[in-house]
């Protein structure tokens with residue numbers, strides 16, 4: 073006898089009077105006099121079962137003994153419900169049960185398995201397998217599977233091969249620390265877990281597998297930051313004989329395809345914005361372009377008027393809030409409090425409301441007359457009835473803060489429509505940034521990224537001016553992927569390593585295998601990687617990648633369910649040649 077003939081999301085009026093078999097978990101039990109109603113759940117939905125004392129007193133008694141989350145198997149007839157529930161796909165029918173078997177009992181779950189659960193974060197993490205029974209999380213996991221499926225499908229039709237690369241490797245530089253694995257057979261030596269398959273995919277290009285991809289785990293031992301996971305999944309891709317344009321076309325079509333397939337939304341154009349313009353106009357290199365509200369640069373109209381704060385600031389920038397002249401004192405105060413939060417780090421904010429009668433009202437009326445405020449209005453392109461919020465300070469942190477303020481305002485004004493998808497390419501990144509602390513150049517993307525052909529000469533005397541053949545894709549204000557055209561010439565790769573502070577010996581020790589491979593006919597190549605977890609979160613309009621990972625770590629990198637990281641036996645340590653005092 074088979075366990076089930078239908079699932080719990082399937083039955084409707086077309087099954088009336090049919091005999092069906094169902095399996096699932098008990099969601100809810102309601103006893104109403106001579107009737108007992110049991111909701112049975114699986115990942116497809118919920119079906120209402122009915123047990124009638126008059127029709128089958130023994131079964132009726134059995135049903136009363138069921139508990140939440142019991143696993144049961146039933147057989148019964150599909151009948152019309154007395155009170156129809158239009159909100160449920162199975163809401164027109166119920167199943168009158170003639171056979172019931174308890175396949176397994178369940179302890180009372182530590183939190184309710186409902187869409188809105190009463191379980192706190194830690195409890196849900198400890199019992200992740202129960203949390204995964206909840207519909208919102210299940211939908212995320214199903215979406216993730218769909219995204220992976222459409223990715224594979226698209227890349228296959230484009231001629232890509234899915235090729236695995238090893239996990240026990242040597243360091244790959246993506247800017248984080250490596251997780252390391254001690255070797256028992258080579259005591260005192262360690263493998264590193266890959267921060268990405270970067271070097272391997274480049275080697276595959278040398279081997280002639282000109283279109284590679286892999287949906288692959290990456291490991292980065294970073295300091296804990298909200299919404300970072302030490303292990304996460306990338307859609308990792310590489311192609312040979314390509315220029316930037318080929319990569320952008322290939323992969324914007326991938327993202328379009330995914331969003332169309334899982335959300336039914338067609339995206340026609342993916343705009344391209346240069347890094348410097350993105351920073352200038354949005355205060356970030358991952359702009360949310362679902363709404364305008366570009367950053368306005370106001371040095372020319374604000375400086376030199378005797379207002380000390382402005383005169384002593386490197387950068388004065390503003391955001392025009394459409395209709396903002398109507399903002400109350402309370403609304404402005406709440407934004408001022410927000411901007412002073414340590415994560416944002418501003419000491420204050422200046423506002424100016426542009427009133428329709430042409431008499432503007434600002435928080436610095438004492439220092440600026442109406443005519444001067446009018447010049448703010450025309451410089452920023454504000455309309456009467458709008459308000460401008462202004463931040464001043466050193467360039468880097470003020471631009472960063474105005475970018476965050478732009479997002480916060482859009483959030484408060486509900487301008488971030490979750491049903492809109494606006495991917496954007498960011499291009500023309502600098503190859504290096506200079507780290508003041510270590511007084512060293514850092515690769516902005518990674519050390520294998522090619523400089524622009526025209527900029528190679530600048531490597532010698534003005535490295536910070538060198539632009540990279542690198543690109544990121546941002547979707548709705550989140551970076552979802554990035555990549556570059558690679559260096560494929562040993563001499564140039566060496567030069568970049570030297571600039572990054574590796575001596576020839578160090579470069580050779582770390583990446584000698586790659587540089588040697590470059591001497592055996594490396595083709596021009598480039599690629600990209602998308603963060604699968606994050607892509608799923610952004611597509612769902614969620615901030616949390618954790619909800620899209622079946623078994624995530626918590627914010628301190630712990631798996632509460634497994635209680636790990638954890639100690640290992642002394643014997644094991646000895647075997648590995650590791651001494652811990």
Ligand code: ASP
Pocket residue numbers: 246267268269270309554555556599600601
């Ligand atoms: N390996 C890079 C990363 O993980 C992506 C790439 O350059 O293809 O960010």
